Amino acid sequence: MKSIFSNLTDDQKKWKEQVDAVLKVELEPHVEAIESGKKDVIDVIKALGKHGYCGITFPEKYGGLGLTVMHELILTEAICSYSLPVDMSRLSGSYPAMLAKFFGKMRDLKDYIEPLVKGEKIGAFCFTEPDAGSDLSRMKTIAEKDPATGELILTGEKRFITNGSVADVLVVYARNGAFIIDSKWKGFEVVEEYKMMGLHGLHLGHIKFNAIRVPAKNALFFTEIKPASAGQGKTGKTDAISAMQDMLSPERIMLSVQALGVAKTALKIASDYSQSREQFKQPISAFEGISFKIADMATKFEAAKALVEKSVNAMQNGTLAAMAKLFSCQVAFEICDDAVQILGGIGYTNKYPVERCLRDVRLLRIGGGTDEIMKYIIQKGIYKGEMEKELKPGDAKPSMFG
Ligand SMILES: Cc1cc2nc3c(=O)[nH]c(=O)nc-3n(C[C@H](O)[C@H](O)[C@H](O)COP(=O)(O)OP(=O)(O)OC[C@H]3O[C@@H](n4cnc5c(N)ncnc54)[C@H](O)[C@@H]3O)c2cc1C
Numbered sequence: 001m002k003s004i005f006s007n008l009t010d011d012q013k014k015w016k017e018q019v020d021a022v023l024k025v026e027l028e029p030h031v032e033a034i035e036s037g038k039k040d041v042i043d044v045i046k047a048l049g050k051h052g053y054c055g056i057t058f059p060e061k062y063g064g065l066g067l068t069v070m071h072e073l074i075l076t077e078a079i080c081s082y083s084l085p086v087d088m089s090r091l092s093g094s095y096p097a098m099l100a101k102f103f104g105k106m107r108d109l110k111d112y113i114e115p116l117v118k119g120e121k122i123g124a125f126c127f128t129e130p131d132a133g134s135d136l137s138r139m140k141t142i143a144e145k146d147p148a149t150g151e152l153i154l155t156g157e158k159r160f161i162t163n164g165s166v167a168d169v170l171v172v173y174a175r176n177g178a179f180i181i182d183s184k185w186k187g188f189e190v191v192e193e194y195k196m197m198g199l200h201g202l203h204l205g206h207i208k209f210n211a212i213r214v215p216a217k218n219a220l221f222f223t224e225i226k227p228a229s230a231g232q233g234k235t236g237k238t239d240a241i242s243a244m245q246d247m248l249s250p251e252r253i254m255l256s257v258q259a260l261g262v263a264k265t266a267l268k269i270a271s272d273y274s275q276s277r278e279q280f281k282q283p284i285s286a287f288e289g290i291s292f293k294i295a296d297m298a299t300k301f302e303a304a305k306a307l308v309e310k311s312v313n314a315m316q317n318g319t320l321a322a323m324a325k326l327f328s329c330q331v332a333f334e335i336c337d338d339a340v341q342i343l344g345g346i347g348y349t350n351k352y353p354v355e356r357c358l359r360d361v362r363l364l365r366i367g368g369g370t371d372e373i374m375k376y377i378i379q380k381g382i383y384k385g386e387m388e389k390e391l392k393p394g395d396a397k398p399s400m401f402g
Pocket of ligand 1: 125127163370373
C-alpha cells in the first residue's frame, strides 16, 4: 500500500520497498498467530532486529542502521498496517537505548545498548504508576544514594508497561532521575501481566522495584532529594518529569503515524469489500449510505495525514504534535469503526482484521497521553502563541528518535 507520506525521496521510496518485502516474510504470516497467542510477539521483534529494525537511527558502530527519523516513521507505518502491538513492542523495546543516546550515555552503557539495538534483548520504558498516570507529578518511585558504595537504591512500582513483564533492560523514571536497570537484578518483581480488550500478544506489565541496587553509571541523570519529603505523592514538577516531557513530542508524532498505519488497512479493506459485496442486486458501494461513509473516511484520513506530515516537519512544536496525536488517533478509531459497519456481520468476526484494528487502535486515544490531556496541551500552546512561532532548523531540541 502507498505510504502516508508524500514527496518521498528516491532513497526513502527504496527503503519502503525493502521494508514491505521484509515484513511480508517476517511479520505478515505471524499476525494472526500473535493475536491468538500461538506466537510470542517477542520472537517477531527478535527477527525484525536481525534486519536492523530495532535501531534505525542508531550509529552503525552500536549495531544500528544509521538512518533518519523519516526512515523510522516509514517503518512504523508499514508495521502498523499489519500489527500495532508489534510496533509498540518494537519501539518500547529500544527506548532504554534511545534514552541513553538522548542523555549522552552511549559509551557508558554500550553493553546494554548494542543488544537492544540489535533486538537481541528487549527493553521497556517505565513512567506510569498506580497513582501517577496523566498527572506524573504524583510519581512516587525514588532513588536514594548509598553513601558507602555510591550505588542508587531504587524503590517504587510501575504499571501498564509495554514489554514490562518480559523485558531484559528497562529505563525507569523516578521522582529524582532516570535509570537503566536489568530485570535479573535482585529486587525486580513482576506483579502481573494485564489482559486487554485489544493489542493481544502485547506483554503489558505491572512491575515493582524493591530496593534495587543500581550502579551509579546506570543513572541517565540523578538529583539527590530527601526521601522523607518524597514517596508520599507530594505534587510538584521535578527535573526528571520536565526532561521527560521535552521528549514526548516526537513520541506523539510516532503514535499518530501508528494510528494512520492501522486506519489505512481498515479503509482499504472497507473500500474493497464495499465494491465486491452485493445486496439488493448491486454492490453495496452503490448505496450512498455506504459510499458516503467511504467518502467521509477517506477525507478524514487525508486531513489527518496532512496534519501529521506538518507535525513531522516541525518535530519540536509540542502543540502541533499534540494536535496530530489527538486528531489522527480519533480519526483512526472512527475509520476502523466505520469499516466494521461497512463489512456488517462479517466485520464483527475475525474473518477480516477490521475488528482487531478497531480494538487495537482504541488504545492510542489513551496511551502516550489521553485525548483530554492532548486538548489541555493544545489550549495551553494556543494561549502561549506556540502556533504563531516559526520554528527555524536551529531551534529544534534534540529528540530521542533523531
Ligand atoms: C496498552 C498500554 C500500553 C502502555 N504502555 C506504557 C509504557 O510502556 N510506559 C508507560 O510509562 N506507560 C504506558 N502506558 C500508560 C499510559 O500512558 C497511561 O495509561 C495514560 O497516560 C493514562 O494514564 P491513566 O491510565 O493513569 O489514566 P488517568 O490519568 O487516571 O486518567 C483517567 C481519565 O481522566 C482523564 N483526565 C486525567 N487528568 C485530566 C485532566 N487534567 N483534564 C481532563 N481529563 C483528565 C483522562 O484523560 C482519562 O480519561 C500504557 C497504557 C496502556 C493501556
